[in-house]
Amino acid sequence: MLPFANMSADPENECFSDGMTEEIISTLAQVSDLHVASRTSSFAFKRQALDIADVGRRLNVGTVLEGSVRRAGSRIRVTAQLVKVSDGYHLWSERYDRELDDVFAIQEEIAQAIVSKLRAELLEGAAQPLVRKATQDVEAYTLYLKGRFYWNRRNEGALERGVECFEQALAIDPGFTLASVGLADSHNIFGFYCLRPPQDAFPKATAAASRAVELEPGLAEAHAALGYAQLYYDWDWDAAEASFRRAIACDPGYAMAHHYLGNHLVAMGRMAPGKAAFREALRLEPLSLIVNAGLGWAMYYAREYGDAVRQLQSTLEIDASFGLAHLWLGWSYEQLGRAEKALDAYQRAHIHLGGAPLATAAIARAQARLGNRSRAAGTVLDLEAETERYVSPYDLASVYAALGHREETFTWLERAFTGRSHLLVFLHVDPKFDSVRADPRFEEMVARVGVPPIPEDAA
Incomplete structure (x- = not known):
C-alpha cells in the first residue's frame, strides 16, 4: 500500500492521510496468509515518481493499493484503487464522500474490499469487522x-x-x-x-x-x-x-517485535540468534531504516566490522539523512582503525541528529583516535558542563577510554550506573571499552549490571 496523497488545502492534514494509510496497513496485516508490506517499507516511496511495476518489484508484492485523502471541515473524500503489478490492471477502485465521523467505516470498507479481491476464501468471516475499533x-x-x-x-x-x-x-x-x-x-x-x-x-x-x-x-x-x-x-x-x-506470538508479522528481540539477544551476547532476529525483521520490513541499520548495529557488537560497514552503507542508500546509521557506521570505522572515516560519519550523524550530545561525544572519540587529544579533551569538558541537554555518562566514559584516561572512564561508568544508562546493557560486548576490559573494575561493573555470562556456544 502506497501512502495516500494529501489533497487537502491544509498541509497539516498530511498527518491524517499518513495515519489513515498506516491504519489500513495494520488492519490488512492482521489477515492470515495475506502478505502486506509494512508501513516503513511503503512510506519509503512517498513522493517518489515510480511506476507500479517498480514498486511491486522492490516490495515483492503482486498488487498495490494507492489513493488520496481530501479533508474539508467535517467532510472527507477518500479515493482508492487496487492495481495489479504485472499488467497495471485495476482490480478495484472506489470513492468515498462522507462525514469525518465515518472514517472508521471507510477504513473498514477499504480493507474488506481488498480482502474480497485478493482472498475470496477469507470472506467466510467477512461479517466480522476487520478494523480494530x-x-x-x-x-x-x-x-x-x-x-x-x-x-x-x-x-x-x-x-x-x-x-x-x-x-x-x-x-x-x-x-x-x-x-x-x-x-x-x-x-x-x-x-x-x-x-x-x-x-x-x-x-x-x-x-x-x-x-x-x-x-x-x-x-x-x-x-x-x-x-x-x-x-x-x-x-x-x-x-x-x-x-x-x-x-x-500475538503478531508474527510485527517486524519491530523481532527487531527488539534482536536487541535483547545481542545484549545477552547471543550474537547468532540476535542477528537472525534482525534478519527476520528485515525480511518483514525490507526498506525500514531502523531495521536495516539495526542489523549493522548487531554486526558491530558481533565484531563483524566489515559486514557492519556494508550493511550501514546499504541503509544510507535508502535514506542518506538517517542519523543513527551514520553514527553506527562511525562505530565500525573506528574499530577498523579508520578514524578519518569515522570522524566524517560522526559529523554527518551530528547534523542529522540535530546536534545530539551522543554524536558530539562520538566526534570527540574520533579526534582522540586521530591524535587530536587536546581537542577531544576540550569537547568532553564542554559536554560535562552541558546543562541544557542530557548527556549520557556512558558516552563520556567512552571518550575517556579512547583518550586512555582510565580513572575518568570508571568515574563516568559509575555515574552511568547510578543514572541507569541503558547502554550499560551492552558494556560487556562493546569494543569501545576494550582498553579497560582487563581492569578488575570492568568485570565488577558488568556483574553489577547483572547481564548473564555469555554462553560458551554463543557466536
Whole structure:
C-alpha cells in the first residue's frame, strides 16, 4: 500500500492521510496468509515518481493499493484503487464522500474490499469487522494519527509534539490502547536516543505500555513496548524476552517485535540468534531504516566490522539523512582503525541528529583516535558542563577510554550506573571499552549490571 496523497488545502492534514494509510496497513496485516508490506517499507516511496511495476518489484508484492485523502471541515473524500503489478490492471477502485465521523467505516470498507479481491476464501468471516475499533471518538483518533505522524519523524521536537497528541487523545478516551502504545513508544525513543535521562523516560514508557497490555492483552505493540523498557531500564532480562516473544506470538508479522528481540539477544551476547532476529525483521520490513541499520548495529557488537560497514552503507542508500546509521557506521570505522572515516560519519550523524550530545561525544572519540587529544579533551569538558541537554555518562566514559584516561572512564561508568544508562546493557560486548576490559573494575561493573555470562556456544 502506497501512502495516500494529501489533497487537502491544509498541509497539516498530511498527518491524517499518513495515519489513515498506516491504519489500513495494520488492519490488512492482521489477515492470515495475506502478505502486506509494512508501513516503513511503503512510506519509503512517498513522493517518489515510480511506476507500479517498480514498486511491486522492490516490495515483492503482486498488487498495490494507492489513493488520496481530501479533508474539508467535517467532510472527507477518500479515493482508492487496487492495481495489479504485472499488467497495471485495476482490480478495484472506489470513492468515498462522507462525514469525518465515518472514517472508521471507510477504513473498514477499504480493507474488506481488498480482502474480497485478493482472498475470496477469507470472506467466510467477512461479517466480522476487520478494523480494530480502538476508539469511537474521531477527535481522539485524529490526535492519535497526528501523534504517530510526529513520532515517525524521530527528532526531539517532533517527539515532544507527538507526546502532546497522545496525551490529549488519552484525555478524551482513557481506554484508547493505541494511544497508550504511542506514548510508550515515544518515551522509549526519548530514552534510547539519549534525549532524556533514563529515569525520566523509561518509567513513563513502562506505565503507558503496562496500561495498554492490561486493556488489550493481545496487542503485539503493547508487549513490545513494555519489553523495551524492561530491557533497557529494568534490566529484567527474562521479563523482557518474555514480552518480546509474547508480542511475536500475538503478531508474527510485527517486524519491530523481532527487531527488539534482536536487541535483547545481542545484549545477552547471543550474537547468532540476535542477528537472525534482525534478519527476520528485515525480511518483514525490507526498506525500514531502523531495521536495516539495526542489523549493522548487531554486526558491530558481533565484531563483524566489515559486514557492519556494508550493511550501514546499504541503509544510507535508502535514506542518506538517517542519523543513527551514520553514527553506527562511525562505530565500525573506528574499530577498523579508520578514524578519518569515522570522524566524517560522526559529523554527518551530528547534523542529522540535530546536534545530539551522543554524536558530539562520538566526534570527540574520533579526534582522540586521530591524535587530536587536546581537542577531544576540550569537547568532553564542554559536554560535562552541558546543562541544557542530557548527556549520557556512558558516552563520556567512552571518550575517556579512547583518550586512555582510565580513572575518568570508571568515574563516568559509575555515574552511568547510578543514572541507569541503558547502554550499560551492552558494556560487556562493546569494543569501545576494550582498553579497560582487563581492569578488575570492568568485570565488577558488568556483574553489577547483572547481564548473564555469555554462553560458551554463543557466536
